[in-house]
Amino acid sequence: MFKYVLKRIGYMFLVLFILSIVIFMIYNLTPSNRAFTDAKADQVAMKQQLAGMSAEAQAKWFEERYEMYQISYGTETNNMILRYLRWVGLYPYADNPYTGKEGKLNGLLQGNFGYSYQYKKDVVNVVAAPMKNTIFINIFATILALAITIPLGIACAVRKNSKFDRFTQVFTIIGYSLPSFIICILFIWVFCALLGWFPASGMKTPGSSYEGFKWFTDRMYYLALPLITMTFCSLGSMTRYVRASMIDALSMDCIRTARAKGVKEKTVIYSHAWRNALIPIVTMIVGWFTSIFAGSLIFEDMFGLNGMGKLMISSLRTSDYDVTILMQLFYVVVALLGNLVIDIVYGLVDPRVRVNK
Numbered sequence: 001m002f003k004y005v006l007k008r009i010g011y012m013f014l015v016l017f018i019l020s021i022v023i024f025m026i027y028n029l030t031p032s033n034r035a036f037t038d039a040k041a042d043q044v045a046m047k048q049q050l051a052g053m054s055a056e057a058q059a060k061w062f063e064e065r066y067e068m069y070q071i072s073y074g075t076e077t078n079n080m081i082l083r084y085l086r087w088v089g090l091y092p093y094a095d096n097p098y099t100g101k102e103g104k105l106n107g108l109l110q111g112n113f114g115y116s117y118q119y120k121k122d123v124v125n126v127v128a129a130p131m132k133n134t135i136f137i138n139i140f141a142t143i144l145a146l147a148i149t150i151p152l153g154i155a156c157a158v159r160k161n162s163k164f165d166r167f168t169q170v171f172t173i174i175g176y177s178l179p180s181f182i183i184c185i186l187f188i189w190v191f192c193a194l195l196g197w198f199p200a201s202g203m204k205t206p207g208s209s210y211e212g213f214k215w216f217t218d219r220m221y222y223l224a225l226p227l228i229t230m231t232f233c234s235l236g237s238m239t240r241y242v243r244a245s246m247i248d249a250l251s252m253d254c255i256r257t258a259r260a261k262g263v264k265e266k267t268v269i270y271s272h273a274w275r276n277a278l279i280p281i282v283t284m285i286v287g288w289f290t291s292i293f294a295g296s297l298i299f300e301d302m303f304g305l306n307g308m309g310k311l312m313i314s315s316l317r318t319s320d321y322d323v324t325i326l327m328q329l330f331y332v333v334v335a336l337l338g339n340l341v342i343d344i345v346y347g348l349v350d351p352r353v354r355v356n357k
Helices: 002-028 034-045 055-073 080-088 123-158 163-177 180-194 212-250 253-260 265-293 297-302 308-317 321-349
Strands: none
Touching: 002 080, 002 321, 034 055, 123 163, 123 212, 123 265, 123 308, 123 321, 163 212, 180 212, 180 297, 212 265, 212 297, 253 265, 265 321, 297 308, 308 321
């Protein structure tokens, strides 16, 4: 097991290295020039001071300002490999004669994850608050959905083709078929406009500064409707998936043998059948938990939530590529770790699966 995990981690670093190059190249080949934008902003800000200079002097001043920013950002060269190594932190930046700063290593490996052009602060500080909100919301929704869908799927499989099973299938297929934004609009109309139980948007009472338990209750009051909507949208696919896996497991020869031996029905269902049905279900469950960090643009936009999905779209629209690149790399790391966890869990769930080779 230990050798297998080390081997997989080595592969993960290789994949991460390759994808980091691809992501860096894609965003750096886009028509965006941060150094030129900053130099132009300085020129506009110093318009009065530059008014007394000749046109040639102004052009020279702009070129020097532009070059200063290029050296600061490491974009004074068109060599993408060199720029990538600087971004990672494996190659030092050039000495800047305009600011007097000595070139040094200042990349990801040194803890420099970039600077947000839109929010005027480090990327780490920009991502921190939306990530906390996304994790907080999605953990509740995922656990709540699993607590409902797994028992419901098992019950439907055990009572296959019964009235309960048919009603559940009709109910879940509605949630599975309707687009998420339609469900959001329906739930807002019912629970906010008609019943008035929940607020339509926001994450806390406007102007409040609650602390402790009062902060938690106020937060949950505003997040109740988004959590209910996200859970409802998740019921259809997971319930049907659990039902199908359990039906296959209950039709296996070992289950018939266990029943023929007189094993209790609960033991047959929850020990023998459920254990065999877990293999395909584990992939979806772990996939759900890895998607916790990504956020959902639809839910965050409809309910006014400050999450990772909304931040990603906002960063793309404003060409805030330092934020976008860091988020993309983070998602790659989470996906790689999720695949490793899935393989390990396979070996724990089913002893027939070996993960030590």
